[in-house]
Amino acid sequence: MWHRPLAEMLTDVLGAVDMARQDQIAVRTSSIELTLPIEVFLVELEGETTFIADLPVWRWRTIFDQPSSSLSITYEASQT
Amino acid sequence: MSNGNTSVPIEQFIQALQTQLDRAQTAMAIKAENLDLPLTFAVKDLSLELRTHVEVVRSEVRIRPAAPGDHDASTLHLALTTITRPMIKENAKAMNIDPDEPTLKEAVGDQLTDEEQKRLEWAGVHTVSQLRRLAGTGSGKEVERVADLPVDRLRQALARASQPFVTRIEPHLDGESELNASRLLRIRGRNLVRNGAPRVSIGGDPVGVLSATDKEIVIAPQPHQFSGMLSVQTGPDQLAEMMFNLNQNTGARVPENGADNSKATDKETTS
Numbered sequence: 001m002w003h004r005p006l007a008e009m010l011t012d013v014l015g016a017v018d019m020a021r022q023d024q025i026a027v028r029t030s031s032i033e034l035t036l037p038i039e040v041f042l043v044e045l046e047g048e049t050t051f052i053a054d055l056p057v058w059r060w061r062t063i064f065d066q067p068s069s070s071l072s073i074t075y076e077a078s079q080t
Numbered sequence: 081m082s083n084g085n086t087s088v089p090i091e092q093f094i095q096a097l098q099t100q101l102d103r104a105q106t107a108m109a110i111k112a113e114n115l116d117l118p119l120t121f122a123v124k125d126l127s128l129e130l131r132t133h134v135e136v137v138r139s140e141v142r143i144r145p146a147a148p149g150d151h152d153a154s155t156l157h158l159a160l161t162t163i164t165r166p167m168i169k170e171n172a173k174a175m176n177i178d179p180d181e182p183t184l185k186e187a188v189g190d191q192l193t194d195e196e197q198k199r200l201e202w203a204g205v206h207t208v209s210q211l212r213r214l215a216g217t218g219s220g221k222e223v224e225r226v227a228d229l230p231v232d233r234l235r236q237a238l239a240r241a242s243q244p245f246v247t248r249i250e251p252h253l254d255g256e257s258e259l260n261a262s263r264l265l266r267i268r269g270r271n272l273v274r275n276g277a278p279r280v281s282i283g284g285d286p287v288g289v290l291s292a293t294d295k296e297i298v299i300a301p302q303p304h305q306f307s308g309m310l311s312v313q314t315g316p317d318q319l320a321e322m323m324f325n326l327n328q329n330t331g332a333r334v335p336e337n338g339a340d341n342s343k344a345t346d347k348e349t350t351s
Binding site: 005006007010011014015018028031032040041042044048049050051053063064065066067068069070071072073074075076077078079080 | 086088092093095096097099100101102103104107108109111112113117118119120121122123124125126127128129130131132144145146147148149150151153
């Protein structure tokens with residue numbers, strides 16, 4: 001299966017945005033809002049139900065693809 | 081790994097989603113710490129529009145993500161937001177449950193099916209005391225409607241849950257002299273009192289009851305009554321029995337520190 005658990009996808013996407021943020025000098029990012037099309041599966045991994053949610057593999061939908069769901073997530077900057 | 085087409089209970093689905101959000105949060109925190117970043121990002125709000133099938137299987141709501149070609153799937157809108165610890169406390173209903181209280185399943189045994197117990201949980205009835213309270217307030221009809229469970233079945237379950245039940249018989253040592261400890265026994269269990277002190281007998285002979293509460297009875301058996309079949313009767317058809325043998329723990333052989341080697345043995349029956 002090509003799809004990854006939600007945590008991995010979110011960490012990758014947010015990590016990429018965060019990398020871009022670190023190059024900024026004059027502007028500080030206070031929040032990040034993402035709306036992403038996702039394909040969702042529930043699978044049994046190591047004895048627990050895992051929420052698999054990843055970006056669609058293909059740009060164009062076919063009848064063999066799962067109906068696309070949508071995830072909107074807002075992150076707020078916080079001090080470490 | 082399954083093919084992802086299996087359905088799971090909705091609680092399990094939400095838990096799986098939460099686990100992933102926690103993992104993503106932990107990963108971000110570790111990254112910020114390792115890279116010595118002054119700022120990190122925390123999830124504030126999440127909204128999910130999930131194409132799914134909602135099914136009810138044996139009184140359990142289950143969801144199954146839509147598969148390719150499932151054009152008639154439902155759309156489940158789920159919105160999550162972060163709340164602070166004080167908000168959790170404000171919104172969480174105190175679970176006023178005695179940790180020693182048996183679960184509904186333990187108390188009613190096979191009197192109710194798993195499905196019937198699940199329907200009762202839907203109606204907010206998780207313990208015997210909650211079931212008893214419902215019966216006491218005359219809310220049986222409401223439960224019958226909400227949980228789809230006939231009042232007669234509820235009454236039967238309540239009767240089963242009200243049966244006396246003995247879990248343990250041991251020497252009574254609390255603050256007593258060794259002499260007294262050698263003569264007294266403590267019976268632990270539940271529903272041990274009903275309309276007055278219970279009748280206790282060992283091997284068919286009555287035994288003096290010194291004190292009795294719902295969970296504990298202290299008895300003064302005769303020297304020959306430290307083993308045999310103990311019977312506790314709280315009313316007609318309300319009988320609990322247990323075989324025990326504490327002969328080795330009587331007299332000078334009772335350890336001064338009250339070391340626990342006195343578990344009641346053999347079989348336990350409730351009729």
